[in-house]
Structure formats: C-alpha cells, structure tokens
Amino acid sequence: MKLLLKIWRQQNSETEGKIVDYMLDDVSPDMSFLEMLDVLNEKLIHKGEEPVAFDHDCREGICGACSLMINGVPHGPEKATTTCQLHMRKFTDGQEIVIEPWRAAPFPVIKDLVVDRGSFDRIIQKGGFISASTGSAQDGNTILVSKIDADASMDAAACIGCGACVAACKNGSASLFVAAKLSHLGLLPQGQPERSTRVLAMVMQMDEEGFGSCTNTYDCEAACPKGISVKNIARMNRDYLKASLFGV
C-alpha cells in the first residue's frame, strides 16, 4: 500500500506546530496503525530526521496509552477499536490520512502527537478510588453484588482513560470519562460510603481542569474504543443533583 500521511509536527509545548506531508510506500495491510508509524519513523531516522512522537504502550488495546485523531475520528474509522488494534487493511491504497493529536485545553501537546493527559489523573485523585482499611483481604462472598450491578459496573470499568471521548466531543467535555469512573465505583457496595462526595469532588475537578460541558451529542460514545455508554453520564447527573440537593 502507498499512503500520503499528513501528520501534526510540533517541537514542544512552547512552539507552534504544523501539518507535514509524508509519502510512505510498501505499507503491508497486515500492519497495525502504530506499526505503520514505526516504519515511517525508521525511515525518518535513517534519513537523519526527527521521528514522529506518539504515545503507545501495551499495543493490545487495554492500556489506554495510544491516542491519535485519524482522519477526524479518535482511534480511526474502526468502531470500538484502539489505534494500536487498527489495521492498515481498513484503509485503501493511495489514501490520504490526516493524523493529529487530541485537541483540548486540558490536554496540552507535549510533542508532535503526544498530549499530557495528567488532567485525567488529577480527576481520579479527587475520588476515583474507595477508601478501605488495610489488613487482610475480606472473605469472598461476604459482600453480595447483584449480577445486574456487577455487569453495569464492569461495563463502566472497561474505560481505559485514553481521552477519545474528550477528543471527539465538540465541547472537549470529559463527561464520559468521569461518568465511567463514577459508575464503576458507585454501582458497587464498596463504593457507596463515598458516592456523594466522590461525584461532587470529581465533577468539580473536571470543571476546574477546563473541560467543556456535555451537550448530549453522544459523539463520545461512538468514539469510545471500549463502547462506554452515555447512560453513565445520566447516572452522574443524577448522583450530582442528588448530592447537591440533599448534601453528602
């Protein structure tokens, strides 16, 4: 396959960036998207040019490190798939591919396609956990969880925190991410004691980080590589309203 890549290049967070064109020949349709970028980088290094910086880690679709806005869609055209699990057979020979970093004020570009997602970590630090006394582990099955709640909680827990929801949202809202973390904990018995304080603290941090608001366009749900549902956002709104009205 032959591709025309239009890639965002930016030296660091201080400098201005721009789209640079690269022609890439001999791309195998069996390569993953990141392997295709590896091949490009090999060529750039060989020519003595700076390789394209991009985030990646497990390359198994489970860590949430990879990102990339590919032709205007987070993680590319394949539904419920991370960039690392996207294969070049989903593209056509001679296709032009625009590759950009996530765009949001709380996700500043560090270099090329790498953005700082520390804002997500700061939201988690505000309440994305349960406080438990240390000691030996509790006996199994002493806290019963209904199958329905366990399933809903697990669906939310599938969130890998990649930020595709923010990237896809026209408002740069992190609602889907925050809602997934809240549902993940808030649906389980262990998450109940801090349920109200958690929603207030995490939403406040989300607002302070400078993410936009949710206008229910649902592009986040469609972009999410883990298929997290927007029903979690409704649950967050409900919990937030309840905590605001009736206290914690």
Add this chain to the structure above:
Amino acid sequence: MLGFLRSTILSKIVMAVSGAALVGFLIAHLTGNLLVFAGPEKINAYGQGLRDLGPLLWVLRIGLLVAVALHIISSIFLADKNRTARPVSYSKKKSIQSTIASRTMLFSGITILTFVAYHLLHYTYGIVQPEFYHGEYMLHDGRTVHDIYSMMIHGFTNPFITVSYVLAVTFVCMHLNHAIASAFQTLGFNHPKYNAKIKMFGVGLSAILWVGYLSIPAGIMAGVVKLIEGAH
C-alpha cells in the same frame, strides 16, 4: 442566586428545567393562537381573557422572563466554557453519531432569540406594522377588545413577516428536536426501556409544534382564515 454557574452539570440542569418551562409556553401559545381558525370572536375573546387575568398574567410573564433569562445566562456560560476547552481546532474533524440539530444549538438558539424580539415588537408592542395594531373588535357581549384576528391576517399577508416566521419556527423545532430528549438525559433520566420512547416524544412534539405553528400562516394564505367584511 447564580451559584449554579460554578458547575457545568448544575448549569445544564438549569438549562433543562428552564427549557422545559419554555416548551410549556410554546404549547400554550400555540393552543391559544390556533383559535384563529375558530374565527375573530373566539381568538379576540381569548386575548381579552388573558388580559383579564390581571396580576396572574404578570406572574406568568415574570415566570417566563425568568426562564428565558436563566436559559440564556446558562447558555452563555456553557458556550464560553466549551469554546475555551478547545483552543486549537482540528484540521480534519468528523462527527460520528451526533445530529446537526445537536451541534447547532447555540446558532438555532440565537436565531430564535432574534426572532422572538422581532415578534414581540410586532404583536406585543405594535412597532412593526403599527397601522394594524390598534384595530378594535366588538364581541357578542358588546365589549370592544383588541382585534388580534385581523392583526394576524395582516401580518401573514406580508411576505417578509411570513418567511421570517416560517424560518424561525423551523429553527425552534430543530432546537427542540435535540433539546427535549437531551433534557431527559441532563436530568439523569436514561433507561434502555424508555430511551426510544423519549426520543420519539422529542421528535414527535417538535414535529407537532412545527405543523401547528405553520398551519396559521398556511391557513391565512390559503384563505381559510380571512378578514370579515365590515369588521376591522
């Protein structure tokens, strides 16, 4: 009082609740004005009936103004927050499953607000078409009242007024097409069993309002609703 602006979620909730009040107004406004099809006696008596509410009318008006104000204040805050959340835009961006209506709420909202101002200048303050504003009509019980009936007919025989009205009503219904179902989500109501019904309710209600509001100029242009000889 404006403390809700500290939180995006509370602002959205204020948006949803004030929006619901405005939808309520749209339904009431349409129901009343459809009386134009029942002839001058009915609609003019209805208009007088509203005026006769006295203080209660002012309670309704102030309630409506508060809803409009809250809706606008929260939209300004949220729009600003949303704009600053993405300082650098994408060179290529596709919408995946969002509707045009959902992506253009600010634009449709501003268009509606502009038309509402014009509509008030026309029918409430009589600044547009002042020549038709002071018409009087004698009810069967002998009372002389403001002639809304002929004012509406004169309004909708003017092509500019009719076209701007049709466009504005279309924007209102496009706005509602997203807004109604969206308000349920904002207020935390999302359930797989009811989601399809909520969506249908939103689309259905906006479609009914669209047909209802446009039936008035349509009826006037088709001559179903016409000026009564001798009365003015």
